[in-house]
Structure formats: C-alpha cells, structure tokens
Amino acid sequence: MGSKSTAKRADALRSIDAIVQAAAECLGRNPEASLSEIARAAGVGRVTLYAHFASRAEVVDAAMSRAIDRGNEALDAVDLTGDPLVALARYIEVGWHLVDQARALLAAAQRELPAGRIRELHSGPAARVEGIIARGRAEQVFRTDLPIAWLVNVLHSVMHSAADEIRAGRLTSGRAADHITATVLAAFTPPGKPVPEPGAGE
Amino acid sequence: MGSKSTAKRADALRSIDAIVQAAAECLGRNPEASLSEIARAAGVGRVTLYAHFASRAEVVDAAMSRAIDRGNEALDAVDLTGDPLVALARYIEVGWHLVDQARALLAAAQRELPAGRIRELHSGPAARVEGIIARGRAEQVFRTDLPIAWLVNVLHSVMHSAADEIRAGRLTSGRAADHITATVLAAFTPPGKPVPEPGAGE
Numbered sequence: 001m002g003s004k005s006t007a008k009r010a011d012a013l014r015s016i017d018a019i020v021q022a023a024a025e026c027l028g029r030n031p032e033a034s035l036s037e038i039a040r041a042a043g044v045g046r047v048t049l050y051a052h053f054a055s056r057a058e059v060v061d062a063a064m065s066r067a068i069d070r071g072n073e074a075l076d077a078v079d080l081t082g083d084p085l086v087a088l089a090r091y092i093e094v095g096w097h098l099v100d101q102a103r104a105l106l107a108a109a110q111r112e113l114p115a116g117r118i119r120e121l122h123s124g125p126a127a128r129v130e131g132i133i134a135r136g137r138a139e140q141v142f143r144t145d146l147p148i149a150w151l152v153n154v155l156h157s158v159m160h161s162a163a164d165e166i167r168a169g170r171l172t173s174g175r176a177a178d179h180i181t182a183t184v185l186a187a188f189t190p191p192g193k194p195v196p197e198p199g200a201g202e
Numbered sequence: 203m204g205s206k207s208t209a210k211r212a213d214a215l216r217s218i219d220a221i222v223q224a225a226a227e228c229l230g231r232n233p234e235a236s237l238s239e240i241a242r243a244a245g246v247g248r249v250t251l252y253a254h255f256a257s258r259a260e261v262v263d264a265a266m267s268r269a270i271d272r273g274n275e276a277l278d279a280v281d282l283t284g285d286p287l288v289a290l291a292r293y294i295e296v297g298w299h300l301v302d303q304a305r306a307l308l309a310a311a312q313r314e315l316p317a318g319r320i321r322e323l324h325s326g327p328a329a330r331v332e333g334i335i336a337r338g339r340a341e342q343v344f345r346t347d348l349p350i351a352w353l354v355n356v357l358h359s360v361m362h363s364a365a366d367e368i369r370a371g372r373l374t375s376g377r378a379a380d381h382i383t384a385t386v387l388a389a390f391t392p393p394g395k396p397v398p399e400p401g402a403g404e
Contacts (some may be wrong), residue, residue: 111313115369143388145400146381149372153363154385161359167317170351179348183356186345187389191399195391198347 016052018042023063024105031108035059060112064121067105071098072124080128084136085196088188089181091132092159095125096177099159100166126152136188143190155184218254220244225265226307233310237261262314266323269307273300274326282330286338287398290390291383293334294361297327298379301361302368328354338390345392357386 022042026033035056039049053059078094080087099106109118119126129152136142142151158180165171171179178198186195224244228235237258241251255261280296282289301308311320321328331354338344344353360382367373373381380400388397 115366119370143397146384147372150367150381150385153367154360157359157363158356161355164317165352165355168321170349179352182348182393183352183389186391186393186397187385189388189391189397191384191388191397194396195345195388195393197393 012052015042015044015048019044019049019052019059020062020066023059024066027060027063027108028067028102028105031104031111033108057112060108061117061121064105064109064113064118067098067102068121068124071095071102074098075125075128080132084132084139084141085185087132088129088136088185091129092155092181092184093177096159096162096180098125099156100163100173100176103160103163103167122156126156129155133188140190141193142188145191151188154187158183158187214254217244217246217250221246221251221254221261222264222268225261226268229262229265229310230269230304230307233306233313235310259314262310263319263323266307266311266315266320269300269304270323270326273297273304276300277327277330282334286334286341286343287387289334290331290338290387293331294357294383294386295379298361298364298382300327301358302365302375302378305362305365305369324358328358331357335390342392343395344390347393353390356389360385360389 019038019042023038026038026041035049036046038059039046053062074094078090080091130148133142133148133151137144162171162176162180166173166176182198189195221240221244225240228240228243237251238248240261241248276296280292282293332350335344335350335353339346364373364378364382368375368378384400391397
C-alpha cells in the first residue's frame, strides 16, 4: 500500500472522528442541530460529511455510540462488586450523571433511530445492571416476582424521569441521585420485606 | 344575531370538532401524520383546517386536550376513595390503558409542544394521583421522605416504561397493570416498612 493511500485513509479517519465528536457536542446542546451545523463545527465541508455518512440517522447513531462508549469507560471505573444495595447505589451515582449529560443527544436518537437500536446501544450499561440485580436476587435482597428486564427498565425510567424533573425546575441535580436510589431500592425490595432505610446504599 | 351567522358558527364548530377528532385518530396511529392527512380524514379542506388552527402545534394540542378530557371522564367513573393501596391500584388499572392507547399521540405532543404544556394538560390526572398519595402519606402507608411531585412522576414514568416494554415485545398488555402496581406500591412504601404482598391492592 502506497504512502499516498495511507495518508488519505488517515485524513478520512480524522474527518470521521471530528464529525462524530462535533455531532455529540452539537446534538448534546440541541437535538435538532442540522448536519450543516455539525459539519461546520467539525471543520469539514458538507460534501465530506456526506462522503462518510449516508444520512442524519447515521450521524446520530455514531454520536450516540460514542457517548455510550464513554459511559461504559466511566462505569468501568466503578466497583460494582459486593453488597448489591451498595453496588446499585454506586451505579446510580455515576449512571445518573451520564443520563443527565446525554439527555439532548438521547432526544435526537429517539427521533432518528428505531427503539430497538437505542436499546441495543444501551446493552453495555444494561448488562451491568442485570448483573447487580441477578446477584441481589440470589442474595434475596431484590425481588424475584418481576422479570429482570422489567427491573432494568424501571431503573432507567426513573433516571430519565429525574432528568425531566430537573428540566421542569422541580429537582436539583445535586439531589437527583438520592431520590433515584431511594425510589429504586424500594421498588426492587421483595414483597413482605422492609424497604431499606436511607443510607443503606452507602 | 341573525340565523345566517348562527348557522355559520354551527358549521365552524362542526368542522373544528371533526378536525380534532380526526387529529386524535390519525396522530394516535402515526405521530408523524400530516395536516393534509388529518384534513382529509376530517372531510374538510386544508384551507378550512388552516382557518381554525394556526399551526400543527395547535392541532396536536387540541387532539391531546381531547384525549385527556376523555381520560378524565374515564377516571371520574373510578372509585378512588378508601384504602390508598386499593385506590392506587384502581387508578393504575384504568390509567394504564389510557397511557397505552395515547402513546402515539403523546409522541406527537412531545415533538410539537413544550414539556411545560404537556405537564399542564396532565394536571387533571396528576391531581387525582396527588390526592391518593397525600391520603396514603397521612395514613403512613406511603413514604413522606420524597416529594409528592416526585412520586407522581415515578408513577407516570413506570407506566410509560410499560408501554415501551410492550412495543419491544417483552411484556404483554394483560400483565402490564400488575407489573406497574407491584413496582409502584413498593416504590411508595416508607423506608423500614414491609413492601405490600401481591393482591394488597385488590
């Protein structure tokens, strides 16, 4: 392979990376950001953008994948072993900030991508929660009368609901993780068992 | 007032009513239904539609208001007095079907209307839930360590999350109300108190 094609390929990779980064930033501020705006922010022309991405949906998909990859890296640094109550509280503490930061980008994804694709992109974070829940069920601190997939969805719904409450000015970002943790630990408690007291997840 | 203007006004009311009904039906099938499609379904011309509605947002707002009015009528028929656990389970049983039926229309509203307006339109159903929760708090069966507004939002988030699970083919419509009730009654239980056994809300 000649050095010319190597250089061209390196150029293309740089352009793609710049476009995906610009898309994550622009869509993260405004879910309706246009492709021209994204190309401008990336410092490339529209022709270059269209050379690498066939549609707006492809750009949104790449930006969302990037955000999720970053999220997975952040979650890699969290100790999710040990007491499932503590592990879940730690997951919420970090995961909540990721959801909060990515909410405009997620709004763009919900307009452009099928629900199944959004679910697929979230399979990394979802697998971590599933692991914590399965351990909590084995230790009889989490309920087994509802499917794991349902419990994962409840956690993510409550996280997104906190983002809505903040947007409505009815919740501060600083209190969100506590509200989510108190709600979800109760929702996951087996029928007949007492709901954990606050601080059980600390 | 002459009989001519009375007749004209009656015509206008009939057109508006036909447009709002057609909008609720068309948007309820497809949140991206066009105004031309809605005019056609209402049996009026586009000019007539634009004579009564200044924008797509106004049409969506009127359709959503209509769906909520119908929902409020359905909820009027439900006995929400007595044991707060039973009252909440009854609210979920009826409210869940309303959410499920209106999910495409709500998707249209989320694209066209500000979040504050959607919240305002839901103030009737929200007030009923607030009433049940306040009674449950007074009777010490629901938690008081989280704000009422947060608990209302949790209930509605879990309902919408059930709609997502059904769309993903992971939950049947018939089991949704049970899942929602079991989850929300646990989420609302005061820390230190046992989560109600299944059937507590029957």
